[in-house]
Amino acid sequence: xxxxxxxxxxxxxxxxKKLDEMTPSEWESLCDGCGKCCLHKLQDExxxxxxxxxxxxxxxxxxxxxxxxxxxxxxxxxxxxxLSLENxxxxxxxxxxxxxxxxxxxxxxxxxxxxxxxxxxSTIMAGMSIKGLVISEDDAxxxxxxxxxxxxx
Numbered sequence: 048x049x050x051x052x053x054x055x056x057x058x059x060x061x062x063x064k065k066l067d068e069m070t071p072s073e074w075e076s077l078c079d080g081c082g083k084c085c086l087h088k089l090q091d092e093x094x095x096x097x098x099x100x101x102x103x104x105x106x107x108x109x110x111x112x113x114x115x116x117x118x119x120x121x122x123x124x125x126x127x128x129x130l131s132l133e134n135x136x137x138x139x140x141x142x143x144x145x146x147x148x149x150x151x152x153x154x155x156x157x158x159x160x161x162x163x164x165x166x167x168x169s170t171i172m173a174g175m176s177i178k179g180l181v182i183s184e185d186d187a188x189x190x191x192x193x194x195x196x197x198x199x200x
Contacts, residue, residue: 059162060073061073061077061146061150061156061162062155065150066132066135066147066150066151067132076161076162077146077147077150077162078146078147079144079145079146079159079160079161079170079175080112080113080161080167080170080171080176081112081142081144081145081170081175081176081177082103082107082109082112082113082176082177082178082181083099083142083144083145083176083177083199084128084130084141084142084145085103085104085106085107085114085177086099086100086101086102086103086104086177086181086199087100087102087103087104087184087191087194088100088140089191089192089195097139097140098195099140099195099196099197099198099199100191100194100195100196101177101180101181101182101194101196102181102182102183102184102187102191102194103177103181103182103183103184104124104127104183104184105124105183105184105185106120106123106124106127107181107183109177109178109181109182109183110178111178112170112171112176112177112178130147135147135148135151136151142199144157144175146160146162157173157175159172159173159175177199180196180198182194
């Protein structure tokens with residue numbers, strides 16, 4: 048279970064710090080576990096518009112919405128995007144509810160975010176995760192255009 052860092056009258060770190068001021072553990076705790084960033088996306092060559100699909104990376108556990116091998120994911124999936132200070136503001140395909148995006152845009156975390164609720168399952172309980180909505184790429188047809196969805200963004 049995630050415990051909120053807020054003491055009475057204390058400003059939580061995600062409101063008090065900018066992304067570049069956070070410790071590695073604070074940075075990692077920003078992830079709400081929605082799994083949306085692990086969905087395959089298709090980009091229109093003419094417009095650059097990014098379409099989400101309901102097909103998840105083969106390393107994503109579609110029930111828990113967590114990576115099966117997070118520490119080694121880039122070894123298994125070479126094009127897995129590792130979020131960093133250098134790229135967080137340039138990844139326009141990140142979901143609008145992503146804490147990294149929200150904080151970089153100086154916005155508040157949603158009230159269902161695990162850091163706010165203190166519960167690691169609050170994203171799933173609020174219906175804000177991909178749980179029950181996706182399939183693994185191992186089970187998908189090669190034509191990903193069959194799986195384009197509108198809900199994640």
